[in-house]
Amino acid sequence: MKQLLSFIKKEVLHIIRDKRTILILLIMPVVQIMLFGFAMTLEVKNIRVAVSYQYGDELAEKITARISASEYFDIVKTINNPLDIASIFKTENIDTIIVFSDGFSSEIYKGGIPAVQIINDASDPNQASTVTSYISAIISSFQNEITGRNMPIHINTELKMLYNPELKGSYNFVPGVMALVLTLICAMMTSISIVREKEFGTMELLLVSPMKPAYIIISKIVPYFIISTINLLTIILLAVVLLDMPVRGSFILLMGVSFLFIFVSLTVGIFISSLVANQAAAMLIAGMGMMLPVMLLSGMLFPLDSMPKFLQVISDFVPASWYFTAVKKIMIEGQGFMNITKEIIILTVMLAVLVAASVKKFKVRLG
Amino acid sequence: MVKVENISKAFKNVQALNNVSFHAEKGELFGIIGPDGAGKTTLFRIMTTLTIPDEGAVFINNRSIFNDYMKIRKNIGYMPGKFALYQDLTVEENLNFFASVFNTTIEENYHLVKGIYSHIAPFKNRKAGKLSGGMKQKLALSCALIHKPEVLFLDEPTTGVDPVSRKEFWDMLYDLKKMGITIIVSTPYMDEASRCDRIALIKNGAFIDVDSPANIINNFDNILIALKADNMRKLLKDVRKCRQIKSAFAFGAEIHAVIDSDNFIEEISSQLKSLDHKNIEIYRIPPAIEDCYIWSR
Amino acid sequence: MEQVIITNNLTKKFGSFTAVDNISFYVEKGEIFGFLGANGAGKTTAMRMLCGLSKPTSGSGSVAGYDISKEYEKIKKNIGYMSQKFSLYEDLTVAENIKLFAGIYGMPLKKIKEKSAHILERLELTDRKDTLVKYIPTGWKQKLAFSVAVFHDPKIVFLDEPTGGVDPEARRQFWEMIYEAADNGITIFVTTHYMDEAEYCDRISIMVQGKIAALAAPKDMKKEYGAATMDKVFRKLVAGTFNQE
Numbered sequence: 059m060k061q062l063l064s065f066i067k068k069e070v071l072h073i074i075r076d077k078r079t080i081l082i083l084l085i086m087p088v089v090q091i092m093l094f095g096f097a098m099t100l101e102v103k104n105i106r107v108a109v110s111y112q113y114g115d116e117l118a119e120k121i122t123a124r125i126s127a128s129e130y131f132d133i134v135k136t137i138n139n140p141l142d143i144a145s146i147f148k149t150e151n152i153d154t155i156i157v158f159s160d161g162f163s164s165e166i167y168k169g170g171i172p173a174v175q176i177i178n179d180a181s182d183p184n185q186a187s188t189v190t191s192y193i194s195a196i197i198s199s200f201q202n203e204i205t206g207r208n209m210p211i212h213i214n215t216e217l218k219m220l221y222n223p224e225l226k227g228s229y230n231f232v233p234g235v236m237a238l239v240l241t242l243i244c245a246m247m248t249s250i251s252i253v254r255e256k257e258f259g260t261m262e263l264l265l266v267s268p269m270k271p272a273y274i275i276i277s278k279i280v281p282y283f284i285i286s287t288i289n290l291l292t293i294i295l296l297a298v299v300l301l302d303m304p305v306r307g308s309f310i311l312l313m314g315v316s317f318l319f320i321f322v323s324l325t326v327g328i329f330i331s332s333l334v335a336n337q338a339a340a341m342l343i344a345g346m347g348m349m350l351p352v353m354l355l356s357g358m359l360f361p362l363d364s365m366p367k368f369l370q371v372i373s374d375f376v377p378a379s380w381y382f383t384a385v386k387k388i389m390i391e392g393q394g395f396m397n398i399t400k401e402i403i404i405l406t407v408m409l410a411v412l413v414a415a416s417v418k419k420f421k422v423r424l425g
Numbered sequence: 426m427v428k429v430e431n432i433s434k435a436f437k438n439v440q441a442l443n444n445v446s447f448h449a450e451k452g453e454l455f456g457i458i459g460p461d462g463a464g465k466t467t468l469f470r471i472m473t474t475l476t477i478p479d480e481g482a483v484f485i486n487n488r489s490i491f492n493d494y495m496k497i498r499k500n501i502g503y504m505p506g507k508f509a510l511y512q513d514l515t516v517e518e519n520l521n522f523f524a525s526v527f528n529t530t531i532e533e534n535y536h537l538v539k540g541i542y543s544h545i546a547p548f549k550n551r552k553a554g555k556l557s558g559g560m561k562q563k564l565a566l567s568c569a570l571i572h573k574p575e576v577l578f579l580d581e582p583t584t585g586v587d588p589v590s591r592k593e594f595w596d597m598l599y600d601l602k603k604m605g606i607t608i609i610v611s612t613p614y615m616d617e618a619s620r621c622d623r624i625a626l627i628k629n630g631a632f633i634d635v636d637s638p639a640n641i642i643n644n645f646d647n648i649l650i651a652l653k654a655d656n657m658r659k660l661l662k663d664v665r666k667c668r669q670i671k672s673a674f675a676f677g678a679e680i681h682a683v684i685d686s687d688n689f690i691e692e693i694s695s696q697l698k699s700l701d702h703k704n705i706e707i708y709r710i711p712p713a714i715e716d717c718y719i720w721s722r
Numbered sequence: 723m724e725q726v727i728i729t730n731n732l733t734k735k736f737g738s739f740t741a742v743d744n745i746s747f748y749v750e751k752g753e754i755f756g757f758l759g760a761n762g763a764g765k766t767t768a769m770r771m772l773c774g775l776s777k778p779t780s781g782s783g784s785v786a787g788y789d790i791s792k793e794y795e796k797i798k799k800n801i802g803y804m805s806q807k808f809s810l811y812e813d814l815t816v817a818e819n820i821k822l823f824a825g826i827y828g829m830p831l832k833k834i835k836e837k838s839a840h841i842l843e844r845l846e847l848t849d850r851k852d853t854l855v856k857y858i859p860t861g862w863k864q865k866l867a868f869s870v871a872v873f874h875d876p877k878i879v880f881l882d883e884p885t886g887g888v889d890p891e892a893r894r895q896f897w898e899m900i901y902e903a904a905d906n907g908i909t910i911f912v913t914t915h916y917m918d919e920a921e922y923c924d925r926i927s928i929m930v931q932g933k934i935a936a937l938a939a940p941k942d943m944k945k946e947y948g949a950a951t952m953d954k955v956f957r958k959l960v961a962g963t964f965n966q967e
Contacts, residue, residue, distance in 0.1 A: 063526035075513040259509035268499040461860040556810030558761040587760040677918035
């Protein structure tokens with residue numbers, strides 16, 4: 059036990075001595091939250107919208123007024139002849155056209171299925187899908203108001219919008235930043251700190267000593283576990299205070315899932331360190347190999363369902379995408395344990411496989 | 426104390442060690458002498474249980490490196506080729522850490538490292554990375570000693586070190602030897618051979634001789650002569666041309682050459698005179714270890 | 723005789739620490755100049771300034787006729803450099819290394835071809851020219867590194883512990899290559915920890931704590947200090963200061 063404690067102390071010293079790195083590690087989540095929350099937001103604003111409906115359609119006019127009232131949309135043109143649609147994108151620099159079918163109001167009063175067509179300039183697919191969601195949400199909420207009950211509307215309404223009634227896009231990235239920061243610190247820093255010992259030749263000394271390999275690993279993990287917990291709490295605090303983001307589900311469950319993911323990432327770091335011989339390689343594999351998939355394939359920046367099938371399959375093997383989904387469910391949708399069992403089980407299986415692989419790979423002798 | 430039996434080890438396309446055997450008694454200072462790439466480091470890694478040989482066996486105090494490696498690790502000290510220290514930890518933190526790795530404390534074995542550590546104790550709060558080369562070496566040696574090992578393995582501790590610091594290092598090893606610690610040390614510097622009780626000369630992965638330095642020199646079975654003249658560079662060229670001389674190399678201020686018979690010395694001398702050499706000196710000399718290494722076949 | 727290296731009160735300070743302290747000396751064309759000293763005496767720092775890699779704090783110097791603090795780009799074209807730690811790319815083949823370094827100095831392709839064939843032949847490496855450098859023995863590697871360092875016919879070649887860890891025979895062959903280069907008019911500036919190699923130099927200097935403590939031909943230096951070998955001279959000069967920080 060004394061051995062282990064002194065080893066952990068040594069690891070802590072390494073980290074504290076490297077002031078620049080520790081500062082970066084602690085400030086990074088703050089910067090990322092700021093960046094994603096304010097600068098890089100995927101929210102849409104001042105979208106130029108044209109609407110088309112049969113002249114005098116009462117409900118279509120009301121919906122148009124409501125869309126116009128939103129800060130996101132400017133109604134720049136109202137047309138009454140759908141034939142103009144093709145040319146209007148070019149001539150008026152329009153982003154989106156909303157076409158209400160003829161007899162839209164009467165169809166709703168009858169309890170029928172009204173048709174609304176949303177035509178987007180899809181050159182920016184992200185914006186297009188966000189716009190679609192917003193407009194569908196506005197229409198659907200309007201419909202609920204006037205009928206007093208839910209009625210099906212034939213528009214592709216993204217499900218998550220239901221849980222994001224303020225229509226704030228910024229929520230999505232918070233779980234993403236959590237996944238990113240935890241991966242970075244746990245996988246990258248752990249692997250670098252182990253590989254550094256190989257590079258400086260001290261690993262040789264540790265192996266020649268009676269130190270148990272498990273102790274070496276545990277002492278590498280402990281400090282980064284602590285740092286990532288601090289980061290986790292920082293992110294949640296910033297999200298709640300700065301971005302008014304609620305934690306709808308259980309906080310304990312959120313922390314539980316996060317710890318599970320932290321352990322997965324730490325094991326990834328240990329596994330990487332058993333594969334490479336120098337710090338640069340560790341950084342490349344952990345950085346490129348782990349960070350990019352987290353950013354691109356976890357659903358943090360781009361919705362997964364709009365991705366090609368094979369990328370979706372790959373993303374199933376990225377632990378972060380399961381963590382991302384779980385956090386989203388807990389924080390934004392307020393779901394409980396029962397609804398994230400799938401994610402928990404998958405992460406646990408990943409952890410078991412990685413631990414087994416790392417134990418097998420860790421050598422008590424040199425090459 | 427250390428028994429190495431018929432060790433062979435190959436990497437991909439290189440035969441690093443080829444049927445190497447030796448044994449070192451308790452309290453012996455044993456040197457493994459040879460240039461870079463001769464297989465010294467591989468041999469050290471095998472003896473310290475870090476690598477498994479393809480063939481042969483090694484016993485450290487009757488414990489096998491195959492089965493009892495954990496016990497061996499508790500009882501040996503190892504100093505790898507490059508100073509393996511934590512550069513960002515202080516002198517004291519390094520020593521403390523290595524003491525605790527072996528479940529001991531600095532106080533418990535301070536008498537062992539006192540002679541060495543006392544030199545660096547004034548800088549105990551300095552980071553290891555900021556120490557001079559000689560200081561680093563002393564710290565690394567202290568760290569390897571702090572758990573009172575039965576055997577100390579030092580892989581090229583003096584490589585790249587100036588002659589004065591090297592001499593000082595060997596003096597420290599003498600003090601350790603007096604305390605009864607068995608020491609296995611490797612070096613590329615042939616002049617350090619004479620400071621060992623016994624040595625092994627290693628060339629291309631094989632031992633060419635294992636004996637005491639004095640015996641190795643006594644068993645040198647060539648006639649070795651030294652030559653000197655005013656123009657040494659020209660002398661070397663001309664000496665190479667003498668048919669009586671089997672081979673010749675520059676050796677500091679002299680040229681060393683091997684001949685078949687003492688009678689040739691006169692002939693060589695007159696031949697060199699005829700080639701306009703001034704102040705020629707030729708005399709028979711006893712070999713140094715470096716001569717034995719060069720002319721061993 | 724032409725002086726190809728001249729320094730006047732050359733000094734380099736790092737903060738309050740004076741690594742090189744007012745050194746003045748010269749080296750003549752075609753001379754083999756041994757630059758000796760204990761670890762940390764300031765040899766590397768001085769050598770870096772001469773190669774134009776580091777700017778002197780004060781004092782002046784010229785190498786191959788160029789000012790070391792101003793015309794370092796020109797100096798780099800006229801010198802060769804080789805050290806024990808880095809001299810060749812281990813993951814390139816023998817031939818690739820030669821081509822690379824010749825290319826760096828802007829030699830015409832045809833000349834590179836001719837000369838590399840010649841070098842390979844001389845080092846008996848022709849049938850191993852496609853071997854990665856890391857697989858050839860240290861002694862050979864150092865000889866190759868030296869050939870590469872003088873490939874572009876520099877006026878001066880700087881050798882930083884070129885024979886460390888090299889086997890005794892290869893070490894001597896290496897020195898014979900140095901002799902040959904010196905005979906061709908190339909000036910050799912070399913550091914070493916082997917005291918027998920000090921004897922092979924035309925003149926040597928011994929640095930102690932940033933200053934040049936002695937500078938003479940080996941023979942004269944031995945006479946002056948009443949010592950039989952250079953090893954003993956070195957010990958006399960350096961020992962007094964060794965156990966300090």
